[in-house]
Amino acid sequence: MTSRFPFLPCFALAVAASWVVVVVWPHLQLGGLEPVTIEETGAVYPPIRSGEALVGAEIYRSLGCQYCHTRQVRPGTMGGDIARGWGKRRTVARDYIRDQPVMLGSVRFGPDLANLGCRETNAAALLLRLYKPSAIVPLSTMPSYGQLFDVRPAPRGSSDSHNPLALRMDSSANPGFEVIPRAEARALVVYLLSLKADELFLEVYPREDLQKLNSVIGMDKARALP
Amino acid sequence: MTLVGVAWSVFYVARNAGAFSPVVYEMGETPAEVLARVPKDDSMSPMRRGRRLYGTYCAACHQWHGRGIPEQFPPLTQSEWVLASGPNRIIRIVLDGMDGAVTIRGQEYNSPMLPWRELLNDEEIASVLTFVRCNKQWNHAAEPVTPEQVRRIRSQTADRTSYWTAEELNSVPESD
Amino acid sequence: MLAVAAWWLVVSVFMLAVASVKLNAPGFLDASCFLSYGRLQPAALNALVLGFCVPTGYTVAAWGLFVGTGARLPRKDVMLATWAVWNVGLLIGTIGILRGDGTGIEWLELPGYASRMLIVSIMIFTVWVLRSVWRGCNDRNDVRLWCCVGVLLLFPWIYGAGLLGSVYGSVRGVLSAITQAWFVQMLLVVWGGVLGLGVLRSCSAGAGAQTLASDRVERFAFWTLVLFGGVGAFQRLQGGPFPAWMIAVGNASAALCLLPIFAVLASFRSTFGEQRGLGKFVGSRAFLASAFGFYALALVLAAMSCFPSIGRVVQFTTYRQAIDMSLLAGFLVPSLLLAVHEIMPLHAGQRWPEHGMQRALLLMLAGGALIVAGLAIGGVVQGVAWNDPMVPVADVVRRTGKWLGVTTAGWVLVFCGIVWFAINVCMLIARGFPLVLWPEARAWFQADIAGKEADA
Numbered sequence: 001m002t003s004r005f006p007f008l009p010c011f012a013l014a015v016a017a018s019w020v021v022v023v024v025w026p027h028l029q030l031g032g033l034e035p036v037t038i039e040e041t042g043a044v045y046p047p048i049r050s051g052e053a054l055v056g057a058e059i060y061r062s063l064g065c066q067y068c069h070t071r072q073v074r075p076g077t078m079g080g081d082i083a084r085g086w087g088k089r090r091t092v093a094r095d096y097i098r099d100q101p102v103m104l105g106s107v108r109f110g111p112d113l114a115n116l117g118c119r120e121t122n123a124a125a126l127l128l129r130l131y132k133p134s135a136i137v138p139l140s141t142m143p144s145y146g147q148l149f150d151v152r153p154a155p156r157g158s159s160d161s162h163n164p165l166a167l168r169m170d171s172s173a174n175p176g177f178e179v180i181p182r183a184e185a186r187a188l189v190v191y192l193l194s195l196k197a198d199e200l201f202l203e204v205y206p207r208e209d210l211q212k213l214n215s216v217i218g219m220d221k222a223r224a225l226p
Numbered sequence: 227m228t229l230v231g232v233a234w235s236v237f238y239v240a241r242n243a244g245a246f247s248p249v250v251y252e253m254g255e256t257p258a259e260v261l262a263r264v265p266k267d268d269s270m271s272p273m274r275r276g277r278r279l280y281g282t283y284c285a286a287c288h289q290w291h292g293r294g295i296p297e298q299f300p301p302l303t304q305s306e307w308v309l310a311s312g313p314n315r316i317i318r319i320v321l322d323g324m325d326g327a328v329t330i331r332g333q334e335y336n337s338p339m340l341p342w343r344e345l346l347n348d349e350e351i352a353s354v355l356t357f358v359r360c361n362k363q364w365n366h367a368a369e370p371v372t373p374e375q376v377r378r379i380r381s382q383t384a385d386r387t388s389y390w391t392a393e394e395l396n397s398v399p400e401s402d
Numbered sequence: 403m404l405a406v407a408a409w410w411l412v413v414s415v416f417m418l419a420v421a422s423v424k425l426n427a428p429g430f431l432d433a434s435c436f437l438s439y440g441r442l443q444p445a446a447l448n449a450l451v452l453g454f455c456v457p458t459g460y461t462v463a464a465w466g467l468f469v470g471t472g473a474r475l476p477r478k479d480v481m482l483a484t485w486a487v488w489n490v491g492l493l494i495g496t497i498g499i500l501r502g503d504g505t506g507i508e509w510l511e512l513p514g515y516a517s518r519m520l521i522v523s524i525m526i527f528t529v530w531v532l533r534s535v536w537r538g539c540n541d542r543n544d545v546r547l548w549c550c551v552g553v554l555l556l557f558p559w560i561y562g563a564g565l566l567g568s569v570y571g572s573v574r575g576v577l578s579a580i581t582q583a584w585f586v587q588m589l590l591v592v593w594g595g596v597l598g599l600g601v602l603r604s605c606s607a608g609a610g611a612q613t614l615a616s617d618r619v620e621r622f623a624f625w626t627l628v629l630f631g632g633v634g635a636f637q638r639l640q641g642g643p644f645p646a647w648m649i650a651v652g653n654a655s656a657a658l659c660l661l662p663i664f665a666v667l668a669s670f671r672s673t674f675g676e677q678r679g680l681g682k683f684v685g686s687r688a689f690l691a692s693a694f695g696f697y698a699l700a701l702v703l704a705a706m707s708c709f710p711s712i713g714r715v716v717q718f719t720t721y722r723q724a725i726d727m728s729l730l731a732g733f734l735v736p737s738l739l740l741a742v743h744e745i746m747p748l749h750a751g752q753r754w755p756e757h758g759m760q761r762a763l764l765l766m767l768a769g770g771a772l773i774v775a776g777l778a779i780g781g782v783v784q785g786v787a788w789n790d791p792m793v794p795v796a797d798v799v800r801r802t803g804k805w806l807g808v809t810t811a812g813w814v815l816v817f818c819g820i821v822w823f824a825i826n827v828c829m830l831i832a833r834g835f836p837l838v839l840w841p842e843a844r845a846w847f848q849a850d851i852a853g854k855e856a857d858a
Contacts, residue, residue, distance in 0.1 A: 019563060022632060074641045079717065101568070235655075235658055
């Protein structure tokens with residue numbers, strides 16, 4: 001554009017510089033990360049997810065869960081994540097190499113889910129939480145995902161549903177009805193239960209001082225919570 | 227001002243970037259410090275051996291995380307049985323199994339645990355119990371268990387044919 | 403075309419206002435999954451950025467180029483066709499997000515089928531504009547022209563590279579998050595910064611009819627912004643699963659981003675110092691200063707979060723949203739509206755209705771201030787609560803609630819201002835429409851306006 005100063009090449013160079021530093025360099029460095037074999041168990045980490053869990057990941061994406069829930073745990077020195085019992089260690093790049101797309105989330109309107117599968121093992125409780133969050137946490141601000149459930153009349157002659165899939169909840173709100181989770185809800189729960197980032201390997205062996213910190217302030221307080 | 231800013235940035239990055247290594251995740255550390263934390267491969271140490279045995283025999287019920295499964299398998303983490311002052315009771319449970327109701331951390335459990343007397347030798351029981359009692363990740367720091375302790379209790383209880391119950395065990399002193 | 407952009411603006415701000423209500427009242431409008439927060443929020447942001455900011459920014463930059471170089475607009479139909487494709491693509495994409503087809507990568511949620519339409523149309527448009535400018539170009543060396551060329555070239559690049567690195571390409575794990583951070587940072591800080599600062603600069607220069615203080619200072623600001631602004635993307639990844647060097651480099655660049663701010667500040671001060679008392683548009687100085695203030699505020703907030711003691715509180719809270727909204731709702735949107743305000747009367751052969759625009763712009767700035775204050779203070783409250791393990795989960799958001807309420811009020815104010823603005827735009831177009839049809843009438847009107855100005 002100008003005669004005195006080669007503006008366009010310089011501009012392209014300046015923009016390319018940030019692109020190389022921010023995008024290309026990390027790709028070269030982290031793009032080749034491989035799963036690790038955990039020596040004691042022989043298991044490969046991160047594990048390959050089941051087909052149902054992958055379907056659940058799609059549901060997770062499409063509902064936009066990541067806009068309220070992060071999936072990244074900070075180290076004990078950088079916040080209360082570990083003290084809250086959201087994980088035993090910080091998360092690192094290797095934890096996510098099987099995620100596509102990776103949904104880290106950026107704001108926490110609800111708890112972090114990186115290790116949900118470690119602290120919650122009860123699928124029924126998770127389903128109930130999706131159907132009616134306030135049934136478990138009375139003042140929860142999470143919306144109800146009733147679209148993932150079928151509400152239908154219970155079989156005649158029984159006041160309570162005997163369907164093994166039906167949610168077990170206080171049915172006084174609408175007697176004679178049962179709540180059956182759809183396939184989407186079940187897949188989502190399988191995915192949520194598969195969220196674990198707790199194995200130890202090369203880059204995440206914890207520092208002694210951090211462990212001490214967690215055991216002094218963290219774990220005891222976390223246990224005091226309901 | 228620009229020069230000061232750039233000089234400070236160079237200094238800051240040099241100090242905190244961990245030599246641009248992909249294994250350094252904490253600011254201010256060096257790759258050497260990270261690598262130094264990797265446990266040495268002394269595969270005969272009781273903790274390491276115990277961890278492997280735990281994965282083979284115990285994790286199916288008590289889970290890798292040691293918290294068991296609610297209402298089915300009791301937790302080991304922070305369990306008052308595991309963290310007792312001495313291993314006398316827990317060695318007996320592993321040798322001859324346990325049955326009947328037991329209360330752990332305020333929760334009642336009632337499912338039998340199998341005996342391992344024939345399957346595991348003294349050293350193996352000692353190392354798996356050492357792993358359970360000293361597992362830093364569970365914030366456990368009890369005394370380790372020695373093969374001699376296991377050998378002594380094994381011979382004391384050689385004629386036992388039934389599972390232990392909680393009441394029986396409560397009459398055994400926790401430590402010598 | 404600007405009317406379509408204004409329509410997107412109204413719709414997206416309305417959706418953002420609804421989304422922010424939903425954070426406080428989960429039961430609000432929860433009958434349908436199309437309107438859950440996880441879909442409404444990304445759809446609204448995409449509509450705001452791609453529906454309003456990008457088309458308006460492009461129009462302004464192209465207009466600046468044509469006027470600045472004296473080149474002529476050759477064919478209007480190419481422009482209209484590309485923007486038609488763009489808007490159709492955006493409409494399809496927004497509906498796609500509400501249906502649950504979003505890509506799950508923040509700020510790049512438009513599903514693949516829609517974003518491909520967008521990228522093709524914007525590339526054709528860019529090539530076409532630059533080609534016609536190149537032909538009619540007479541040599542000029544002016545920061546404003548640089549800004550225009552930069553604005554035109556930058557967006558297709560970052561949007562294409564961002565999509566390629568995170569959505570289209572099958573990259574592994576966190577790499578897509580890194581590319582996404584780069585895209586957002588380039589979009590808001592560099593692209594938006596160059597565009598908005600260019601607009602503010604030319605408006606302030608126009609208001610006082612001054613040559614600007616120092617070309618050297620401006621060049622310094624431009625280049626440092628382009629260099630450090632992009633690398634500052636790493637700073638968005640704080641606390642995440644990324645090696646330490648990325649965070650360290652990001653923190654350093656975020657701090658260095660304050661340099662262009664000082665430079666621009668110095669430049670503006672000298673401009674305003676010279677033109678004191680010459681304001682053509684009452685409140686325009688305050689307006690320019692506060693729009694720039696939002697930009698500076700965002701960069702200062704970002705630099706502050708680099709301190710570990712502050713970072714550990716504000717990471718993963720609405721503080722980050724405060725920075726982004728300060729850039730978007732406080733700085734970019736008002737700057738673009740100001741540009742529209744300056745350009746449109748020239749084309750429609752009409753003047754703005756009296757008073758209307760000032761109030762609309764003031765409403766928007768007040769709303770922007772509420773949004774940013776609510777999100778930033780709410781973010782700190784939220785972060786303190788999350789870091790205290792004794793606070794139950796449900797209480798954390800509840801404590802943030804009243805600050806999010808302030809944000810909602812801010813969105814409502816912005817919405818009112820924008821509706822007002824849009825009504826004015828429509829009136830202007832409606833009144834100007836006959837003039838386009840009958841050139842004689844237009845000439846007559848222009849003579850009339852010139853006569854009135856001469857009287858005044």
